[in-house]
Amino acid sequence: MEGNVRHLTEYLRGASKLIIPVYQRNYDWKIENCKRLMEDLMMLEKEHRQTHFFGSMVVKPGNLSQEIIVIDGQQRLTTISLLLLALKNWMEAHQLTGERVNPANIENAFLMDAFSRDVDKYKLIPNSRDFHTYKKLFGDEKFFVKHSNLTINYEYFYHELEKESISLDELMNAIEKLQVMIVNLNSPDDDPQLIFESLNSTGVDLTDADKIRNFLLMNEKQELQLAHFQNYWEPIEERTQFQLSSFFRDYLTVKNSKYPNISKVYETFTEFYSSKFNNKTVFFDELSEYSLAYQQILEGNTENKEINAILRRFNELQSTVVRPFLMAVLYDYNQNDLQDFEVVDVFTILENYIARRMIAKIPSNSLNKVIETLYRDLKRLRAESNDTPTLKDLFSYLILTKTSTAKIPDDFVINDHLRANDFYNMNAAFRTYFFERLENFGHAEELQIYEGVSARKYSIEHIMPRRLTLAWQQELGQDYKQIHEMYLNRLGNLTLTGYNSKYSNKSFLEKQNMEKGFKESHFVNLNKLPAHAENWGEQEINQRTEELIEIALKIWTYPQTEFLPTIPENEMIVYNGEQTFTGYKIKGYRFKDEDYQFVTTWKEFYVHFVKELTEISSMPIIELMKAEGQTGLESMFSGEATVTNSEVMSGVYVYIDLSNSRKMNYIKELMDLYNLEYSTLLVDAIKYEGKNVEDRKLSNVSY
Numbered sequence: 224m225e226g227n228v229r230h231l232t233e234y235l236r237g238a239s240k241l242i243i244p245v246y247q248r249n250y251d252w253k254i255e256n257c258k259r260l261m262e263d264l265m266m267l268e269k270e271h272r273q274t275h276f277f278g279s280m281v282v283k284p285g286n287l288s289q290e291i292i293v294i295d296g297q298q299r300l301t302t303i304s305l306l307l308l309a310l311k312n313w314m315e316a317h318q319l320t321g322e323r324v325n326p327a328n329i330e331n332a333f334l335m336d337a338f339s340r341d342v343d344k345y346k347l348i349p350n351s352r353d354f355h356t357y358k359k360l361f362g363d364e365k366f367f368v369k370h371s372n373l374t375i376n377y378e379y380f381y382h383e384l385e386k387e388s389i390s391l392d393e394l395m396n397a398i399e400k401l402q403v404m405i406v407n408l409n410s411p412d413d414d415p416q417l418i419f420e421s422l423n424s425t426g427v428d429l430t431d432a433d434k435i436r437n438f439l440l441m442n443e444k445q446e447l448q449l450a451h452f453q454n455y456w457e458p459i460e461e462r463t464q465f466q467l468s469s470f471f472r473d474y475l476t477v478k479n480s481k482y483p484n485i486s487k488v489y490e491t492f493t494e495f496y497s498s499k500f501n502n503k504t505v506f507f508d509e510l511s512e513y514s515l516a517y518q519q520i521l522e523g524n525t526e527n528k529e530i531n532a533i534l535r536r537f538n539e540l541q542s543t544v545v546r547p548f549l550m551a552v553l554y555d556y557n558q559n560d561l562q563d564f565e566v567v568d569v570f571t572i573l574e575n576y577i578a579r580r581m582i583a584k585i586p587s588n589s590l591n592k593v594i595e596t597l598y599r600d601l602k603r604l605r606a607e608s609n610d611t612p613t614l615k616d617l618f619s620y621l622i623l624t625k626t627s628t629a630k631i632p633d634d635f636v637i638n639d640h641l642r643a644n645d646f647y648n649m650n651a652a653f654r655t656y657f658f659e660r661l662e663n664f665g666h667a668e669e670l671q672i673y674e675g676v677s678a679r680k681y682s683i684e685h686i687m688p689r690r691l692t693l694a695w696q697q698e699l700g701q702d703y704k705q706i707h708e709m710y711l712n713r714l715g716n717l718t719l720t721g722y723n724s725k726y727s728n729k730s731f732l733e734k735q736n737m738e739k740g741f742k743e744s745h746f747v748n749l750n751k752l753p754a755h756a757e758n759w760g761e762q763e764i765n766q767r768t769e770e771l772i773e774i775a776l777k778i779w780t781y782p783q784t785e786f787l788p789t790i791p792e793n794e795m796i797v798y799n800g801e802q803t804f805t806g807y808k809i810k811g812y813r814f815k816d817e818d819y820q821f822v823t824t825w826k827e828f829y830v831h832f833v834k835e836l837t838e839i840s841s842m843p844i845i846e847l848m849k850a851e852g853q854t855g856l857e858s859m860f861s862g863e864a865t866v867t868n869s870e871v872m873s874g875v876y877v878y879i880d881l882s883n884s885r886k887m888n889y890i891k892e893l894m895d896l897y898n899l900e901y902s903t904l905l906v907d908a909i910k911y912e913g914k915n916v917e918d919r920k921l922s923n924v925s926y
Contacts, residue, residue, distance in 0.1 A: 231277060231303060231401045235333045235346065239289035241282075242348045243297045245452035246440030248433040250353050250372050252298050257376045260302060261383055264397035268389055277401040283408040285445070289339075294408065294441075297349075301357075304347045305373065306398065307333050308360055309380035314391065321391035349373075351452070431488040432467030438493055439503065455507040462518035469543070470517050474510070476547035477554075480599040480823070482591050484866070516553035520546055525553070527563045533570040539659075539673055541652045542577055544590045551598040561614070568615035569601075575779045576622050576631050578660075581653050582779070583632040583640050588873075593629045597621065600821050604788065612786045619782035624818045627838050634781055641772045647683065647712040654683060658719050661771060662748045664778050670745065672719065684720045684727055685711060686734070686759055694730045699760050706761050715768030718749045731759040748774060788819060798904040800891045803884035807908040815903045826879045829886045830869045832904075836893055837872045843896050848875050856892045 235241075267275050280296030293300060311329040314320055331337060335344050349357050356368040360377050367374050389397070429437075436456060440448045463470040468488065475483050475491055478499075483491035500506040519525050523535040537545060552569060555561045580587070604617050622631055632640075646654065659672040675681035688695065689711065696703045710716050722739040734753075735741045741753040752767045753759070795813065796802065809828050811821045814835055822828040837844050848860040859878045861868065868876035881889070894901060 227405060228276075228402050229405050230399060231300075231403050232333065232399045234280075234403070234405060235303075238291055238346055239336045239339065240285070240341075240348060241291050241293055241300065241346055242285055242445075243293050243301070243350045243353070244440070244445065245350050245448050245456075246437050247293070247297055247350050248429065248436070250298065250301050250349065252302050252372060252376060254376060254379050256298075257302060257306075257379050260306070261380075264394065265388060267397040267400050268393045272400065274400050274402050277403050279404040279406060281406045281408065289336075292445075296403065299403070301347065301349060301353075301373070302376065303398065303401070304334065305360070305377045306380045309377050309384065310391070310394065312360075313381055313384045319391070321395065324391050324395040351449075352457075430468045431471060431492075434489040435467075435471055435492050438489075438496075443503075451503070451507060455511055459511060459514040462514040464521055466521075469546075470514065473517070473547040473550055474513050476595050477513070477551045477598070480596045482547075482595050487866075512557065513550060513554055516550045516557060517546075519553050520549050525556075527567070529567045530563065530570060533567070533574055536574065536656060536660075537577075539652060540577065540581075540656050544587065544594055545573060545577065548573065548594050548597050565614045568613075569618050572615070572618050572622060572782055575782070578656075578779045579632045579637055579781075581650075582644070582657075582775075583636050584644070585628065585630075585632070589628040593625060596827075599823070603821060607788070608786075609789060612784075616784040616786040619784035620786045620788070622782050623784065624820075626817075627834070631782070634776060637776065637779070638772060641714055641775055642768060644714065645712040646714050646717050647685070658683060658717075658749065660778050661774055662719060662746050664748060664774055675721075681719055681721055683717055684722075685716055686718060686731070686753055687711065687716050687764070688728045690728060692728055692730070695728075698731060698758055702761075710761065710764045713764065713768065714771055715764035715766070718753065719746045720744065720750075721746075731756075795905040795907050798890075798901045798906060800894075800901040802906075803887050804906065804908055805883050806911050807883075808911055809906065809908045811907040813905045813907075815899075819907075825883050825886060826869070828906075829879060829881075829890070830871060830877065832890060833871045833877050833893070836897060837875075839897060841872055841875075843893075844871065844875060856889055856896075859889060 263275060266272070278296065278299055280300065281294040282296075283292050283294060284290070285292045307329055310324075311326045311334065314324075314329075315326045320326070334346060336346050337344065343358070345358070345361075347357070348354060353371070353373060356371040356373045359366050359368055360374065367378075369375075384394075440451055440456070443451065459470075460467060471492060472483055472485070472488050475488065475495060478495060479491070496506065520534055521538070523531040523538065525531055525534070534549070537549065549570070552561065552566055556563075556566050577590075580590075600621055601614075601618055604621065605614065608617065625631060646657070655673060655676050662672060663669040672681060676683075687699070687707065687710065691699070691703060691707055699706050720739070721744070722734070722737060726734065726737065729737070733740075735756075741750045744750040744754060749771075752763065752770060756763050804825070809822055809825055811819055812828060812832070813819050814832065817835075820831060822831060833844070844860060847857050848862060850857040851861075852858050861876055861878070862874055864870065864876055867878060867880040869879050871877050890904075891901070894904070
């Protein structure tokens with residue numbers, strides 16, 4: 224590796240072909256970046272400076288002697304090329320030249336290689352998606368690709384030339400003062416990937432997807448890069464609607480049964496890929512299949528109408544947290560491992576779980592932990608079940624065993640919230656979803672309510688209005704103030720309408736009989752009572768609330784199952800305060816006669832167990848955290864989120880990078896702190912093959 228500072232125009236003049244490889248991101252500089260460049264160029268001339276450092280470029284030789292591959296610096300290089308092209312085209316269009324600058328010498332020196340044998344003689348070859356747009360800028364303006372950043376920035380430079388702030392020669396002088404550090408990777412020991420990752424970009428930050436693409440494609444030969452890009456990466460981009468960073472985070476969640484830290488997606492990916500794959504084509508084949516599942520989620524385009532309807536509702540709810548689970552199910556469905564009705568059953572239960580939690584106003588911050596292991600647990604439960612229960616039964620069981628902040632609210636809780644919630648001042652996406660489901664339930668042909676609300680043809684309106692007229696005060700009676708305050712935003716007083724909201728203060732009978740009013744409404748579920756009621760007050764609001772609650776409980780049903788896993792309790796190990804479980808693999812545990820909990824690692828067990836203690840009482844854990852001890856149990860808890868800490872309650876983290884022996888020792892101390900009998904903990908663990916450790920200590924099993 225060698226580096227030297229060069230004038231950028233000198234470097235461009237001497238280069239034959241500068242190739243932006245396909246693994247590079249698309250051109251991303253915005254007008255703000257270009258404006259800053261123009262300001263710097265103006266300042267160079269006004270202050271008579273001799274040079275201006277414009278950053279670094281990392282390059283390596285291409286397959287042919289005249290080719291230069293740009294590893295880093297493509298944004299700056301492309302931007303200068305756009306400015307020079309705008310300068311050339313502007314002079315041609317206005318038939319103007321400077322004393323030393325003209326269209327021909329700009330083109331020959333910086334933009335084209337007249338001696339190239341290639342059909343395309345351009346010096347700069349952007350990546351395949353940008354190259355098409357770049358070439359158009361050399362031709363007729365009517366064929367420009369208007370939405371591209373390349374075109375937008377080119378046109379910015381072109382229009383800036385109209386202002387004539389400095390002369391053509393002065394602008395060219397300023398451009399020639401730009402210097403870059405050219406880093407040449409000539410040695411076989413130079414690793415482009417490591418060098419690329421170590422650079423600090425002065426332009427637009429790389430996304431996780433950019434870094435992953437570079438990691439996968441950078442060190443391949445150009446032909447293989449292009450093949451992987453065209454056959455795999457580009458189609459994956461399009462299927463995921465260019466939401467690649469989110470897609471990779473969800474993919475990693477599926478594969479690892481753990482959401483990667485949002486700031487560590489790239490690092491998590493490289494570790495996962497390096498440990499799981501040694502054949503890139505096999506990996507890309509699998510990734511393509513998952514991207515097809517992701518496309519089905521985003522577009523709701525499977526071959527089953529019921530599945531599509533549920534997927535679209537999840538999208539309307541903006542419930543992105545469930546996507547790893549949806550993707551895992553659809554992947555298996557596309558592999559013919561699941562049948563249509565099984566997917567419908569599982570997705571319906573999941574939708575009901577999410578909707579009930581939203582009705583009950585349970586915060587969604589605990590859902591990550593539920594979703595990340597949900598499909599893994601479902602598959603394992605299915606594999607371990609001997610009496611072949613249905614997938615619906617298994618999934619219902621899993622949802623019903625969730626506790627604390629992950630629990631599904633029962634009918635009593637839902638009833639209370641449906642009667643008392645403010646359904647007007649709530650999350651707008653859920654509000655539209657909620658009323659759409661109430662209305663379309665049982666319809667042979669569903670109304671296009673989402674589209675209607677989006678187009679403002681429909682709206683959520685109050686029947687009893689927000690501001691009471693004298694007529695409404697008389698209709699409500701002498702307690703109108705209390706009735707208005709109590710019921711205004713309750714479920715029974717809200718409905719979907721197609722009439723203009725400016726009529727919302729009209730009397731009830733006027734709303735009922737007006738054009739598009741309640742009597743003419745095609746929202747038959749929501750406006751059944753308002754269409755026929757003789758007046759509107761407390762009694763009618765309560766009656767309508769109960770009618771809508773009845774519909775709601777039919778829509779978002781509580782899961783039912785008689786399935787119980789067959790856990791051979793006589794093989795579960797009763798904790799006696801001494802076992803360390805060194806050399807054992809854990810499968811699950813039972814604590815205080817509660818439901819059996821599946822876990823796959825001792826770390827997962829440790830965190831789950833501490834969480835269960837916080838549900839008994841959070842104070843002992845909080846006191847341990849506040850103590851901030853340097854050793855012992857107190858040192859295990861902190862308020863800091865790190866890679867070696869795991870959250871056990873809001874703002875409280877437990878240190879998890881421990882041996883089994885230390886984990887079990889701290890569990891013993893915690894059980895002592897909570898005055899719990901050791902025997903209330905049963906551990907389902909099996910000895911690894913060839914391990915003779917602790918056979919004597921683990922002989923105490925439950926019968």
